[in-house]
Amino acid sequence: MDTARKLGRTRRQVLAASLTVGSGAIAGCISGTEREDSDGGDTSGDPYSVNMAHIGDVEFDTVPENAFVTFPQYADMMVALGHGEAANTLFSPEMAGPTMNGFYDHLEGVEFEWEHLTNPLENGLKEEQLYDLDSDVHFLDPSYILTTEADWEESDVDEIADTIGPWFGNFHSGVHSDPADAYADSYEYYTLWELFEAVADVFQERERYEALEAVYDDLRSRIESNLPPEDERPTAARVTLAGDEFYTYHLNISGFWQADTRPLDAHDALADYDWDADWGVLDYEAMADADPDVILHHWGITPQYAIGDVREQLEDHPVGSDLTAVETDRVVAAGMRYQGPLMNLFQLEMTAKQLYPEPFGEWPGHVAGEGYPDIPADERLFDRERVADIVSGSS
Known part of the structure; x- marks a missing residue:
């Protein structure tokens, strides 16, 4: 599998890119790039890449606005970075959603709208669902897919990344379990806050990450x-x-x-x-x-x-x-x-x-x-x- 993966460019993404150049999600200066809030403003729009050891350098044309989410740590990271609204799915939403908001109730102005989200793993991961969602990024470890989904092969994983959007995740760092054979030679284990740092780079929100890390x-x-x-x-x-x-x-x-x-x-x-x-x-x-x-x-x-x-x-x-x-x-x-x-x-x-x-x-x-x-x-x-x-x- 190529170590450098280009973000899949569907017709929807090409159209969205042509319409939204110059828009940004949050005011601030991140790595020298001027951005403004969701009401409009200038942003560089320059492509950038983020590395996840066993996936390689994942390239993005713009900050993801539509993100496939499975396990709640990624949804919590997105909320922390000001991008919670980008989540289009969530593992066990009736459990995770209220639990997350139970914490957020103590953070003024912070909440997560989860009620419309469905569990993408409830009946097994389906390619058709992924095409329907047409996500900019998939926050799920491809190694998890190959170790838990019997119907999936490495070629299926690669096809989704090439035609829709990249995978970005690291499941086996949970307890340092063994990854799928396809990634065994390149797999690395990350701490929670190292994973958060990588996701922050996906959303170009390094200032928020550094402030929360402090x-x-x-x-x-x-x-x-x-x-x-x-x-x-x-x-x-x-x-x-x-x-x-x-x-x-x-x-x-x-x-x-x-x-x-x-x-x-x-x-x-x-x-x-x-x-x-x-x-x-x-x-x-x-x-x-x-x-x-x-x-x-x-x-x-x-x-x-x-x-x-x-x-x-x-x-x-x-x-x-x-x-x-x-x-x-x-x-x-x-x-x-x-x-x-x-x-x-x-x-x-x-x-x-x-x-x-x-x-x-x-x-x-x-x-x-x-x-x-x-x-x-x-x-x-x-x-x-x-x-x-x-x-x-x-x-």
């Missing part, structure tokens, strides 16, 4: 400088309860799925367990052997789960009721692994309070059907107003 760096520094000594940190298990089984995840391994737990450096109660897939499955007896001080219930802050119901299921189980985290009321609603930069800020704050209430303030709990809870101003770990100003472009 907020993140301050948050990380605040957390790391206030962690208790290692021997005073709790053991924790990141799990999802499903019937009589726990879907399990590690806390501190490499990968952006752990971007909200690894910086907290708690003791992983499941560190001695290993699994070949991206997650494991353990029964109640294994969980009793691990017996974590804190159970971080994965997806617990989403509409898919009610943390009160989870606690009741554990309390009603003869083994679950004896778990230390159940007895001490430390079964808490954790976030989503598909987190972008804005979600990561909130989920880091949330997890810090859940694991270490003394230095970071008590976690107020989560109520099913509601968004991220209100945190008293003097107990917030990052500046909401600063983040909102960056996202809105007023900073």
